Amino acid sequence: MMRYLLTFAILSLFLPIRLETGLVLLRPFELITLLSLIIGLTTGRWRGLVFPAGFLLLLPFLGWDMVSAFSVDRENGLRELLQMSAVGAFAFALAQEARRLETDKAVNILLFGMVAILAYTIAWHVAHGYLVGWKHLSDPRLAFSFLPIALAGLLLFANRAKRRTLWFVWAGMLPLLVLSGERKAFLIYLFLTTSLLMRGRLAAMVPAIAASFVGLFVLSTMVDNAYIEKQLQTMLHPLSMGQYEYLAATGKYALGDTPSNVQRAFAFTLSRQLISEHPLMGVGTNQFTNIIDTEFSNLPDELRLGIHGEFQRILTENGIIGLSLYLLIWAAAWFRLSRVLSSALFHELIGAAQARLLPLVVLVPWAFYVGTEASGTRAFVTLILVSLLPELTRHGLCLVLHRARTRHPTSTSHSRFLGRALPGSAR
Template sequence: MMRYLLTFAILSLFLPIRLETGLVLLRPFELITLLSLIIGLTTGRWRGLVFPASFLLLLPFLGWDMISAFSVDIENGLRELLQMSAVGAFAFVLTQEARRLDTHQTVNILLFGMVLILAYTIAWHVAHGYPVGWKHLFDPRLVFTFLPITLAGLLLFAGRAKRRHLWFAWAGLLPLLVLSGERKAFLIYLFLTAALLTRGRLAAMVPAIAAGFVGLFVISTTMDNAYIQKQLQTMLDPLSMGQYEYLAAKGKYAPGDTPSNVQRSFAFTLSRRLISEHPLMGVGTNQFKNIIDTEFRSLPEELRLGIHGEFQRILTENGIIGLSLYLLIWVAAWFRLSRVLTSALFHGLIGAAQARLLPLVVLVPCAFYVGTEASGTRAFVTLILVSLLPELTRHGLCLVLNRARRSRPTSTSHSRFLGRALPGSTR
């Protein structure tokens, strides 16, 4: 039951169900997390609580985030305290359940739920007259980003027969991502495709990614739809920044600009100024948006948004201290996961390709997501999953190893951890 509750909690973050209150924004995520916490604490399910390093590393950053929020004002601090309490409770529940969580089944449930949300998103847009550009439902559109990550994880460890079907599904994602106009999802898909095809060999990934951008250029020049053509062309020049001065002065976008590029350009310029003025502790959690609403209220509404990128936002609002605590979680997750995978490779539970690919398939796309998306519960949950990934992987391997010993007491050479190793992955 807890497996389904945790999975539904994650899937609820992609649903357009929310309740605006005077203080916080409530989603089903908070209610499901609370229910999971009550069940775990009242049923005696968690005998002997565990607090691994991956959980403890989250606390300094989350605590600093709340302290920084209270430095702005009490209401802002209380709002952040409630949000951090919800995501902290989710991290606590997931930490206690990691010992008995069946990774394979959990990922399959996530994939099935994402496919349903994807179908709903596409059907809604088509029914409302949007044959392309499926980005008008803010929450459900994020499934375009996370579905490739989930599918890639299954591809990495699936058996030979199942992997053929998954590759067909992987190829079918490409036209959907192009039509959706979700640029970050397309770039993640391109990176994951290169990583999977080259089995995680970095020397081979570079030309593979370059070939992908050449293909992207060809598609952009042959595409008839103006919207898709513009979205593809902006991906070919990812470092281009919009001209927000042009919009502010003339009331219209410069030729070739997109609203998101212009907003990012404005946010980058303002955050650079604020970082130089408050480098160590930042301006305070959520204060960036307050500054925009106060000092730049004359600008168009599409410019007066928050920072789209956690690394930039944390440095701006929480300073060097906050960013250091945040980066520590990512660095620790990478090295701790590498140690777990090295040990699993040594004991023959996974192959070399799987050991190389898992950090690339999960950590790199998640870092790209939080680095380009606005802050919120989804960004914090992504951080929690990244931090706990070594524990989830280690306990998943132990669970499968124990099953293998019970079924074949004299042999553990054929691990069933998320399926068999990729053919040739031991090279």
Template sequence: MRYLLTFAILSLFLPIRLETSLVLLRPFELLVLLALITGLATGRWRNLAFSAGFLLLLSFLGWDIVSAFSVDRENGLRELLQMSAVGAFAFALAQEARRLETDKAVNILLIGMAMILAYTIAWHVAHGYLIGWKHLYDPRLAFTFVPIALAGLLIFVNRVKRLTLWIVWTGILPLLVLSGERKALLIYLFLTTALLARGRLAAMVPAIAAGFMGLFVLSTMVDNAYVEKQSQTILHPLRMGQYQYLVATGKYAPGDTPSNVQRAFAFTLSRQLISEHPLLGVGTNQFKNIVDTEFSNLPDELRLEIHGEFQRILTENGIIGLCLYILIWLAAWIRLARVVNLALHHGLIGAAQARLLPLVLLVPCAVYVGTEASGTRAFVTLILVSLLPELTRHGLCLSLHKALGRHPTSMRHPRFEGRPLPGSAR
């Protein structure tokens, strides 16, 4: 079951898809179906577990489906099928959280993403792209999630392996710069700051400022127009593209990128739609329909979906949908803080680990969904966030029992014991 669920996540990084007239199918749906059949047929899930995070997730998914049906029946059916696959994955993960060895699962994910990353770089170099490795849409997301997985390992790894991981961590920086994946580089800089500051916010603020200064110096030293332009967009995140200039002249204004121009157009249109439909929104997937029908004369690179779940949900699902969505994140942060504080109280983890865990896992995920187009990956990220307290609690308990050389008798309501894990640092 561990392999089915982790491979299901890894399949979202593969450029394998089948487009039908109704839905887009990936290996993810098949693997989730196999996991569901295996869990139900073998009796693994006799005692079902429904955490607060899972119930909050169901509330949001339900509102998303209702909002989709408000557009039309075909759109509602399409969203229902997609959310059924997503909900099945959430259900399977919720049941397996009590026995899933998270350290092994993270290792599998990291190895798989590293292989995908190597393939992505090799493909681009072979096709003459020495920089800007973003032409394979699905595999390029590994640039964003490899740093998150590595940072998670760095928190709990013992001192013997820590130096090796730091060498690997330093080595991926030039790859991120050459890839042109701005969100990946931004997440990497934040995680580096958090790890070096050991989660202390007072130390992180000046370190982040120093990191941006270093990025500015890098952008002036590197003699490459693409890298310089990508760095400048990170240094000036609030500067929006001039889509009116593109429409009027047929070319981009100096310093603009297609991504910035599209985001500027989407922000302007969504702001108008939010003011007209504040409570319920225009309906799930309706933003793209409006763009295609009312702005068909615009270039293709502008007629895309909103790149950012918080903005998209407010536009399409209204204030109600956004409140349900944000509630999942707030509950995850509060519940995860309780888990790590309890583990710290019993000496299972150190103070630095307790400070770092919420920052390393939740902040990068929020950055990702806040800057990426909606889809199965964004929903799977939300599922992992909603179940993160359970995965952390049960993972720590399983690791403790493994360190003590015995098997837990019951994982339904695990309790921390007053004995630290090997390698836990204060």
């Protein structure tokens, strides 16, 4: 049951169900997390609480985020405290369940849920006359970015017969992503495709990625749909910035600009100024949007949005201290996951290609997502999954080995790894 609750909590973040209150934004995520916490603590399921490294590494950053929020004002601090309590409770529940969570089954539930969400999203858009550009439902569209990551993880550990079917499904995602116009999802898909085909060898991935961009250029000259062509062109020029001064002066977008590029250009310029003025501690959590609302109220609404990118937002609002604590979580996750995979490779639980690929197909797309998406509960939950990924991977591999030894007691001799991994938490 707990497996379903935790995976449903993640899936609920892709649903357009929310309740606006005077203080916080409530989603089903908070209610499901609270239910998980009550069941785990009152039923005796979590006897002997564990606090793995992945959980402990989150605490300094989350704590600094709240301190920074209270530096703005009391109401802002209380709002952030409530949000951090919800995501902290999810991290605590996931940390307790990591020892018994069957990762492969959890990924299957996530895949099924995201497919259902995307089927609804596509059907809704087609029914409303949108044959391309399926981005009008802001929450469900994000499943376009996460579905390739989950499918790549499943493909990585699937047996040969199942892998053929998964590759067929993988190829079928390509036209859907093109029609969706979801550029972030499309770039993640291209990166994952080259990573899987090149088996994680960086020397082969670089020219493959370059060839993919050449293919994008050719595709952009062949399509006759103005929207898709525009989306492809923006992917071919990822560093191009919109002319927000032109929009502010004329009320119109310059030729070739998109609303997102113009907003990002404005947010980058303002955040650069704020970082130079408050480099160490930042301006305070959520203060960026307050500054926009008070000092730039004359700008169009599409410009007066938050920063789309956690690394930039954290440096702006939480300063060098906050960004250092944030990057520490990512660096530690990569290092610790590499140690887990090296141990599994040494004991022949996985192959060399799997050991190379898992950090690439999970951590790199997640970093790209949080680096280009607005802050919120989804960004914090992604950070939690990053930090606890070594524990989930280690215990997931041990559960697979445990099931294999139970079914075929004499078929494997990896008892040394099994003895270290099952009890307690990963270090």
